[in-house]
Amino acid sequence: MTVSEPEQNLELLRRRVLANLSNRTSSGLAKVRLHNVEMEQVQIYKMLENTIKFNEGKSCLVIGPRGSGKTTMVNNALLDLQERFPNMFYVIRISGFYQSDDKSAIKEIARQLDWHLLRHSGNWNVSFERFSANETMNSVMSVLDGSQLMEGKDQNGDNDEMQMPIIFVIDELDRYTNDAKQTLLYNLFDVAQSSSNSHAVAVIGLTTVTGVREQLEKRVKSRFSQRVIQLTKPRQLAEFCDNVYCMISVDPDDFDPLMFDLAQKYNAHMKMLLGGPSELRKLVVHNFYTVKDLNILKSQLTPYIAKMDMTTFSGGPIINVNTNNRSFQILQSLSELELKLVICAGRQLLKNSMDQVNFNIAYEEFEKISSSQTNTLNSQLQTMGRVKLDSAHHSRDLMLACWERLIYYGLLVEPIRQINGINSSFYTGGESNKMFHLDVTVEDVARLFRHKDWVTKWCRI
Structure with missing residues (x-):
């Protein structure tokens, strides 16, 4: 049975997309399209x-x-x-x-x-x-x-x-x-x-x-x-979607003139699926808010493209992959004080629209929330005629030790700052003043520990 030329063009387009998804980047045998680098x-x-x-x-x-x-x-x-x-x-x-x-x-x-x-x-x-x-x-x-x-x-x-x-x-x-x-x-x-x-x-x-x-x-x-x-991973969903589009799209100039319009039509359809409500968009959003791993996404998109109807561009099945985020696993192993420090650091990042935080800022938020909760509890006890409670005080040295453990676990990542291409010093008066990126957000913590009432209260801004 002979295959018509339009069908051959459709299969060529499919193979080109699968090649983008299956290229072994470590071998260096073929170029792999990247976004924003x-x-x-x-x-x-x-x-x-x-x-x-x-x-x-x-x-x-x-x-x-x-x-x-x-x-x-x-x-x-x-x-x-x-x-x-x-x-x-x-x-x-x-x-x-x-x-x-x-x-x-x-x-x-x-x-x-x-x-x-x-x-x-x-x-x-x-x-x-x-x-x-x-x-x-x-x-x-x-x-x-x-x-x-x-x-x-x-x-x-x-x-x-x-x-x-x-x-x-x-x-x-x-x-x-x-x-x-x-x-x-x-x-x-x-x-x-x-x-x-x-x-x-x-x-x-x-x-x-x-x-x-x-x-x-x-x-x-x-x-x-x-x-x-x-290099950093995308921080915004739109940027992450651009990376995914770069993976599943093709360059129309790589095809002959007969397939140029087909490649453009395919790219437009993929952009529409990523931008609007679709199974593909749902998969990308779930990956972004859990593991943010493009390699896992490639494994899930390969059968999606392989079974796609290239005439209508309707996708095939999407395979669910068990995605255990390392940072989430570390969060579950933290002590209560360490988890509170993570929440306080995330709160300060949100409240002040910052992308970096240091120990002094997080500890100030920790003392503020602890004092506020103690005052609220004492006012309730006073109404009931009960004895007031002394506020639980944790020493600064103890909390600094918790902060250092968060750095060791990798939840706090020290950024690299450059002046004229040379690393500048981060020492600005003490370890407590060093600025760090937080690898998780308050929303991540609240979602992971939604069964714990105290975590929900601390995450509420």
Whole structure:
């Protein structure tokens, strides 16, 4: 049975949308469309372009929560560079998840260098991997700092493959800060800082830990280029919907003229579903107010698009996925005082239209509410002829300890502030004055603990 051309066009459109949803962002084999990170991607592109064109060694940290697009953004920049400078640089990827210590990481670097050289030159005699980790480290570093390059050039006269710029992409960089000496990070940052005219190295570190720069050892930090790029998850539902639309829409210019109108019609229909009452809108809103995870949403949208009737654009079934928000799980394990501090911090953010809060502000709200509730209770007891109660007083040091535990749990996230691309100091007179982002809202707490009367009263503004 032959398939008509219109049906082929509809299936091509479906496959293109499914490709957007199923692209493996960690592989870096194909570009993945992202929303609202164009400026950050241009910064990465320009830095790496200077490394390739002008042998300019740089290092950079990309910080953001999981699912914010860190790896995808770097991969998109690398793919753009590969199109413009084909076979003119090497990319070495390591991850703190898989290469958990310096020894395994340096062996993986040597293995990837061997593969790149073999692919470009076909020379089986060159190998950087040695029997011991220390010898492997010396072998790799002798190439990166240029000492072995000059010797090879004298002997062979043609070592262009070994002189190519090398770009290191280190995922979960914070795991390499646990080592006391941080040897791997020190050597890579040092080589990137001292890149000579004959060789260039760029290092990009990806991490979810906001304060990772403070975890770097002093000598490592001195060799870091102080360039930090921070990504955040969408804070508003409209911005989150724009991210979803970017995932499920297509670029009409990628199709031939016969399918241009069809692609535009599909995009308009998807935008209408996201903006008005629909099952798709309901799914997106539920995800935003629970886990705010685009990866989970991709898993749910894949069968929706796969079973979609492409003639009417009516969607298929939506699979319910168990979404347990880590922050909600932490909230359920908090003590009463810690939970009250979270509520007070959220109240101050709402009342004063702020996006950051410190301990002093939250503690002031805590004392105000506690005093108000004690006065209300005493007035009721006085009406009944009962003895007044003394107000329950919790020391400031005790509440500060609770605040520090909230930071440790990750409910309070320290933002990164930059001046001319360099991190500015957050110290403004004491730990109690440090500003933090709150990872949950008062509405989240009230909804999670709706069966507790005291939580409902404290959340009421």
